Amino acid sequence: MSLRSCRYLLARSFFDGRIRPQSSLAAIKSCDEIPGPKPIPIYKIFEDLKKNAGRTHKMYVDLHKEFGPLVQMKIPMISMHIFFISDPDLIEELLRQDVTHVRPPIRIWNDYRVRANQAFGTLTTDGEEWARMRKIVDKPMLKPKAVDNYAKDIHIVVEDLLDRFERIRGPDMIVENLSSELFNWALESIGSILYEKRLGSLSDVKNPENDKFIEAVRSMFATTVYLFSLPPLLSRFIMRSKWKEHEEAWNTIFRVAEECTSAKLEVIKNVNRNEGEEVGIIEYFAERMPLKEVYSNITELMAGGVDTTSNSSQFVLYEIAKNQNYQDNLYREVQENIKENGLVDLKNMKYLKAFIKETLRLYPVANSVGRVLQNDTVLNGYLLPKGKMIAYSPYALGRKESLFKDAGVFKPERWLRDQPGQDKVHPFAHLPFGFGPRMCVGRRVAEMEMQILVCQMLRRFRLELVDDKPIDTWCDIIISPAQPIRLRYIVRK
Numbered sequence: 001m002s003l004r005s006c007r008y009l010l011a012r013s014f015f016d017g018r019i020r021p022q023s024s025l026a027a028i029k030s031c032d033e034i035p036g037p038k039p040i041p042i043y044k045i046f047e048d049l050k051k052n053a054g055r056t057h058k059m060y061v062d063l064h065k066e067f068g069p070l071v072q073m074k075i076p077m078i079s080m081h082i083f084f085i086s087d088p089d090l091i092e093e094l095l096r097q098d099v100t101h102v103r104p105p106i107r108i109w110n111d112y113r114v115r116a117n118q119a120f121g122t123l124t125t126d127g128e129e130w131a132r133m134r135k136i137v138d139k140p141m142l143k144p145k146a147v148d149n150y151a152k153d154i155h156i157v158v159e160d161l162l163d164r165f166e167r168i169r170g171p172d173m174i175v176e177n178l179s180s181e182l183f184n185w186a187l188e189s190i191g192s193i194l195y196e197k198r199l200g201s202l203s204d205v206k207n208p209e210n211d212k213f214i215e216a217v218r219s220m221f222a223t224t225v226y227l228f229s230l231p232p233l234l235s236r237f238i239m240r241s242k243w244k245e246h247e248e249a250w251n252t253i254f255r256v257a258e259e260c261t262s263a264k265l266e267v268i269k270n271v272n273r274n275e276g277e278e279v280g281i282i283e284y285f286a287e288r289m290p291l292k293e294v295y296s297n298i299t300e301l302m303a304g305g306v307d308t309t310s311n312s313s314q315f316v317l318y319e320i321a322k323n324q325n326y327q328d329n330l331y332r333e334v335q336e337n338i339k340e341n342g343l344v345d346l347k348n349m350k351y352l353k354a355f356i357k358e359t360l361r362l363y364p365v366a367n368s369v370g371r372v373l374q375n376d377t378v379l380n381g382y383l384l385p386k387g388k389m390i391a392y393s394p395y396a397l398g399r400k401e402s403l404f405k406d407a408g409v410f411k412p413e414r415w416l417r418d419q420p421g422q423d424k425v426h427p428f429a430h431l432p433f434g435f436g437p438r439m440c441v442g443r444r445v446a447e448m449e450m451q452i453l454v455c456q457m458l459r460r461f462r463l464e465l466v467d468d469k470p471i472d473t474w475c476d477i478i479i480s481p482a483q484p485i486r487l488r489y490i491v492r493k
């Protein structure tokens with residue numbers, strides 16, 4: 001940015017009142033002065049992608065170690081200019097003042113919707129359209145009372161998973177392919193909430209459509225890594241086969257979700273409701289948004305509900321098996337909170353919640369959470385112009401020693417506030433679900449699914465690691481285990 005345009009932005013920001021009067025004009029620096037690596041030329045993008053395959057989350061750790069809490073990255077040929085922050089005070093300043101909640105779009109996802117004549121859902125849209133839809137989606141997805149109503153179904157799905165584990169365990173008590181089992185469980189859980197019916201992902205005779213959906217979500221994320229940093233037209237031209245794979249993945253995702261949604265809409269047509277009667281999610285949406293948006297939002301919720309909860313749950317089970325003393329603590333808490341109806345009362349389970357929080361600190365699903373600045377903004381003494389992208393990496397924050405003592409150590413106690421001598425954690429140092437009105441809409445469902453999974457799993461099994469080989473993380477848009485997690489499931493007497 002030239003000095004002239006920088007001065008112009010500064011002057012404009014003063015008039016707009018976005019720079020506090022005490023900030024002296026001379027002290028505010030241009031964003032060009034923010035430290036960062038040398039811009040990647042376009043011909044090196046593929047080399048860079050290859051070099052960092054699966055490790056972009058670790059790259060963010062390295063970036064902040066080398067360049068500090070505010071870093072800039074540039075790919076000039078495609079006009080990509082993004083800032084990364086890892087100081088929770090700055091993250092708080094940014095997210096609290098942000099009233100527009102515009103996330104950097106993943107252009108190929110949007111491009112697919114336009115080309116396939118599909119509507120956008122809350123995941124892919126912004127501005128007034130997003131705000132209108134999000135208001136509708138929030139109620140059945142985030143309101144605690146609404147989410148409590150899903151507990152019974154989530155519980156039944158977990159029990160089916162555990163019955164299945166007992167059936168498929170080998171003589172050595174090992175369940176192979178945990179990731180596939182948990183993908184199916186997560187799909188079954190979100191399906192039971194959205195469609196109020198069972199999809200059959202956990203039965204021995206499976207519906208092939210479920211496998212196709214799971215594979216399509218995996219492929220959609222995996223191909224996104226290659227395609228998203230280029231303009232859609234260019235990536236379609238240069239990486240034809242990846243584009244085809246990406247498009248086919250979305251076709252399957254939309255087709256399977258649409259078939260389930262249409263079947264539910266057919267059922268709803270024939271139901272006579274009493275005034276004020278509680279309705280399910282699809283009916284609730286259908287009364288409040290155009291049909292095309294019902295389809296797109298249900299599709300995005302179904303797709304968003306699979307890899308996220310399943311990968312996090314894999315890490316939760318791994319840490320339980322790895323830390324037998326923590327497993328004992330968890331089991332004790334579960335036993336103390338069994339209600340008369342046989343279900344576990346999740347409300348008071350502080351240790352369980354701390355355990356899941358600690359898992360998401362070390363293994364957050366989202367690689368980065370970003371916003372597009374809607375105003376010229378001064379952050380850390382630099383002027384960041386309107387329209388620029390800014391992001392934080394939950395993984396880099398979680399691994400930062402200055403924010404978490406013994407950052408590499410799994411220690412659920414750090415989240416128990418009533419324990420003496422606990423370090424105070426900055427509230428903006430741990431945001432695995434994002435923050436504010438744009439926060440993950442599936443958060444409460446995901447938390448409840450994981451909590452019920454752990455409780456019921458521990459009531460039935462003691463978990464043990466098969467071997468001591470460390471498990472690394474892999475990242476393609478979302479973070480997952482780099483190696484298969486192999487556990488023994490020993491039935492409790």
Ligand code: HEM
Nearest residue numbers: 122123304305308312365366433434435438439440442446
């Ligand atoms: C451990 C589980 C999960 C994690 C860690 C997670 C994380 C996130 C994060 C970081 C965001 C971006 C938030 C922001 O920009 O501030 C997000 C958005 C979103 N998530 Fe999740 N998620 C999880 C589970 C789920 C589930 C189960 C669903 C579906 C039921 C879901 C659906 C969505 C959707 C639709 C959005 C976009 C919302 C919007 O932009 O308005 N997520 N999630």
